[in-house]
Amino acid sequence: MTQAAQNAGMQVDQSDVTGEAKAGPDPHYNFAYLDEQTKRMIRRAILKGVAIPGYQVPFASREMPMPYGWGTGGVQVTASIIGPDDVLKVIDQGADDTTNAVSIRQFFVRTTDVETTTHTEEASIIQTRHRIPEQNLSEDQILVYQVPIPEPLRFLEPRESETRKMHALGEYGLMHVKLYEDIATHGHIATTYAYPVKVNGHYIMDPSPTPKFDNPKMHRMPALQLFGAGREKRIYAIPPHTAVYSLDFEDHPFEVQQWEQSCEICGAGDTFLDEVVTDDQGGRMFVCSDSDHCNRHQEAAE
Amino acid sequence: MSNHDQPLEQPLLRVTDLAKSYGGHAACREVSFDLWPGEILAVVGESGSGKTTLLKCISAQLACDDGRIEYLMRDGVMRDIHSLSEAERRFLMRTDWGFVHQNPREGLRMRVSAGANIAERMIAVGARNYGKIRGTAEDWMDQVELDPARVDHQPNTFSGGMQQRLQIARNLVTHPRLMFMDEPTGGLDVSVQARLLDLLRSLVTKMQLSAVLVTHDLAVARLLSHRIMVMQGGEVIETGLTDQVLDDPQHPYSQMLVSSILPV
Numbered sequence: 039m040t041q042a043a044q045n046a047g048m049q050v051d052q053s054d055v056t057g058e059a060k061a062g063p064d065p066h067y068n069f070a071y072l073d074e075q076t077k078r079m080i081r082r083a084i085l086k087g088v089a090i091p092g093y094q095v096p097f098a099s100r101e102m103p104m105p106y107g108w109g110t111g112g113v114q115v116t117a118s119i120i121g122p123d124d125v126l127k128v129i130d131q132g133a134d135d136t137t138n139a140v141s142i143r144q145f146f147v148r149t150t151d152v153e154t155t156t157h158t159e160e161a162s163i164i165q166t167r168h169r170i171p172e173q174n175l176s177e178d179q180i181l182v183y184q185v186p187i188p189e190p191l192r193f194l195e196p197r198e199s200e201t202r203k204m205h206a207l208g209e210y211g212l213m214h215v216k217l218y219e220d221i222a223t224h225g226h227i228a229t230t231y232a233y234p235v236k237v238n239g240h241y242i243m244d245p246s247p248t249p250k251f252d253n254p255k256m257h258r259m260p261a262l263q264l265f266g267a268g269r270e271k272r273i274y275a276i277p278p279h280t281a282v283y284s285l286d287f288e289d290h291p292f293e294v295q296q297w298e299q300s301c302e303i304c305g306a307g308d309t310f311l312d313e314v315v316t317d318d319q320g321g322r323m324f325v326c327s328d329s330d331h332c333n334r335h336q337e338a339a340e
Numbered sequence: 341m342s343n344h345d346q347p348l349e350q351p352l353l354r355v356t357d358l359a360k361s362y363g364g365h366a367a368c369r370e371v372s373f374d375l376w377p378g379e380i381l382a383v384v385g386e387s388g389s390g391k392t393t394l395l396k397c398i399s400a401q402l403a404c405d406d407g408r409i410e411y412l413m414r415d416g417v418m419r420d421i422h423s424l425s426e427a428e429r430r431f432l433m434r435t436d437w438g439f440v441h442q443n444p445r446e447g448l449r450m451r452v453s454a455g456a457n458i459a460e461r462m463i464a465v466g467a468r469n470y471g472k473i474r475g476t477a478e479d480w481m482d483q484v485e486l487d488p489a490r491v492d493h494q495p496n497t498f499s500g501g502m503q504q505r506l507q508i509a510r511n512l513v514t515h516p517r518l519m520f521m522d523e524p525t526g527g528l529d530v531s532v533q534a535r536l537l538d539l540l541r542s543l544v545t546k547m548q549l550s551a552v553l554v555t556h557d558l559a560v561a562r563l564l565s566h567r568i569m570v571m572q573g574g575e576v577i578e579t580g581l582t583d584q585v586l587d588d589p590q591h592p593y594s595q596m597l598v599s600s601i602l603p604v
Contacts, residue, residue: 207427211464215449218463219456221470222492287470 063151070117071149076100080118084264087275092237094188099271109142109167110268112184116165119180125153127161132169132327156330170252172309172331175261177278183246185267188274190234190244210242213285221290236283237276251294251310256282299324304335350412352377352518352550358407360397367393369574380544380551382565384558390574391554392522399439399520400429434464438511442523444503448495454506455491461514480509485539501532519551525560537563558601562586570594
């Protein structure tokens with residue numbers, strides 16, 4: 039088990055500031071920015087979330103030194119499970135080198151001085167904004183999602199009191215009404231991201247705005263999956279090897295996106311592709327959204 | 341869902357000494373009645389006489405202060421609806437019961453198509469085949485005299501009368517045994533009212549529905565209901581067969597109510 043996994047398991051916290059000895063984390067901050075009481079509170083919420091897969095646990099979300107919508111929930115979850123021995127990878131839409139990923143990685147380097155990586159298999163904690171890495175994850179890894187709106191029923195039923203009741207009583211007919219409406223309007227289920235899933239046969243959960251291409255990867259994933267929504271003050275989780283079922287109709291089964299093209303950089307034909315506009319003449323190319331996977335694939339090919 | 345084969349030993353709904361007050365003000369006092377399978381009971385009275393409060397209490401939307409409301413469940417057992425768990429009550433509400441609001445906007449989801457509105461209850465009880473759900477939705481649109489070709493249209497493109505019929509279809513799709521109707525024809529113009537009443541009457545007969553109908557319109561009560569209950573100031577002042585009450589009212593208030601219908 040990694041340090042991160044141990045921390046999530048409520049071990050006595052050893053992450054006192056050790057910065058003075060070596061170059062270390064910025065001594066002006068507590069380790070991983072949050073104070074120890076806050077981290078304990080968040081770990082309790084995570085444990086509850088793991089115990090009830092897919093259930094949204096309310097927690098006292100703190101103000102973070104970044105705006106809402108930048109992953110304040112994911113950052114708080116990562117901050118409360120990270121230890122000095124962890125190796126962190128941060129991705130934004132699959133890429134390691136975009137603004138959101140770079141800022142969050144720098145934030146953790148400054149406040150914890152942990153080692154960072156772009157290689158999926160070397161990381162013990164992967165914080166992600168809206169993608170799951172293409173490479174399969176293992177049991178000693180934790181995937182942390184940044185979630186904007188955790189409530190899958192929110193746009194169908196605006197009352198929080200009512201959606202909580204619907205979760206408690208398992209009244210999920212409304213979710214299928216949305217899919218029905220999709221088919222009626224478009225001829226197929228047109229929801230492509232934030233595709234609702236049923237976790238462990240009970241709670242319906244919003245897998246954050248990941249493309250539905252990633253939904254099958256959540257099913258019985260060996261890694262622990264944690265979801266943090268900072269503005270909405272909710273944490274939820276999928277424990278390792280948990281059944282995650284994407285909702286569908288008998289005569290309109292769940293399907294993932296497919297492309298006629300393959301990646302123009304690495305040539306992979308089985309990955310999630312981004313369409314990149316290259317000029318104003320209608321030129322465009324399709325490339326892997328997972329930059330680490332694309333690089334590896336390319337290196338292997340050479 | 342015929343009730344013919346059930347022996348008429350027990351009423352479908354039995355209300356005993358129901359009372360509900362808001363603060364010190366009593367909205368309903370000592371209301372008792374039985375509703376038998378296949379029977380339609382009209383509750384009439386002026387505004388503020390406690391009709392709607394009564395309807396909300398017996399449909400478990402409002403907790404009552406005193407009294408019992410017993411419902412004959414499908415397994416043949418009379419149960420007090422306020423002793424049911426919330427899950428059971430909500431399940432009843434979307435399977436065995438229907439509620440027709442005066443304003444169809446309260447009873448419909450205005451953001452999804454007509455078909456999805458009818459589909460909601462089917463899906464809630466476990467239907468997961470798109471083709472079948474859609475077929476049933478079209479069938480029900482036909483039954484309430486809506487054009488099945490408009491199954492994908494949003495309810496806000498429908499006229500008031502059509503929305504009301506859609507609301508009725510949405511409620512009837514799970515074959516409920518008991519309907520609560522709160523002024524189902526209020527706010528519609530007279531010719532549309534007549535058509536809707538005609539439709540309601542034929543559906544109610546065909547499906548052997550029981551219904552509690554709240555209205556201030558005695559013509560609606562006359563046309564639809566078997567029995568009538570006149571309320572004033574939260575109390576039932578007269579009850580009896582519809583024709584009997586309307587033709588020979590006994591209580592001074594009922595007499596006033598009947599005589600105040602404007603002659604055409």
